[in-house]
Amino acid sequence: MYWLTAMIGLNLLLTLGVGIYLEFRPMRDGVRAQRWWRGTMAANLLLFVSASIGLLALGMHDAVAQETATAHGEISVGLGLALLGAGLPTGLAAFGAGLAVGPVGAASLAIISEKPEMFGRTLIYLGLAEGIAIYGLVVTILLLGKIA
Incomplete structure (x- = not known):
């Protein structure tokens, strides 16, 4: 379960890093930028959604099994x-x-x-x-x- 949480965190950090990089060094070629964004966003979305679903599926047992307060x-x-x-x-x-x-x-x-x-x-x-x-x-x- 920890590896899924790390994967989501890494995904968010990489997204922020790419956003900061593109803020300071924007892409000039429109066609190349469109293709790059399409692939990047699809991979990012697929990784984030699959890791979130995996975290919910694998982490639900841990969340339900514990008491609400110790x-x-x-x-x-x-x-x-x-x-x-x-x-x-x-x-x-x-x-x-x-x-x-x-x-x-x-x-x-x-x-x-x-x-x-x-x-x-x-x-x-x-x-x-x-x-x-x-x-x-x-x-x-x-x-x-x-x-x-």
Whole structure:
């Protein structure tokens, strides 16, 4: 099971490394870059998905077999996975709110520059987009209440 975790970690580190390398030395030839990206992304996706499925299949027994908390406050695999699952709603909701606030904020700035009296209305739209993150935070708080 540790080799699958190491494989996923190595995959993520290599992806970050390639991204940093291409940030400083971008490819100039468009056709060569397209072919290279297609093969690289396919291999990366295949490795990541197969390692994740293998980790779930082989690691599920270890996570289910242990108790959720031990006597001396140690965190078991099951409790760690539960805490990770409780944190996912906040992270995903914050990501979604960021995707929503970007275009709404740009449109708000554009309309305020033409019609300053629309400022209050644009704040309402921005507040609705930010509400997505608050919903994720509420779900995380409810899940943490169930875990403890």
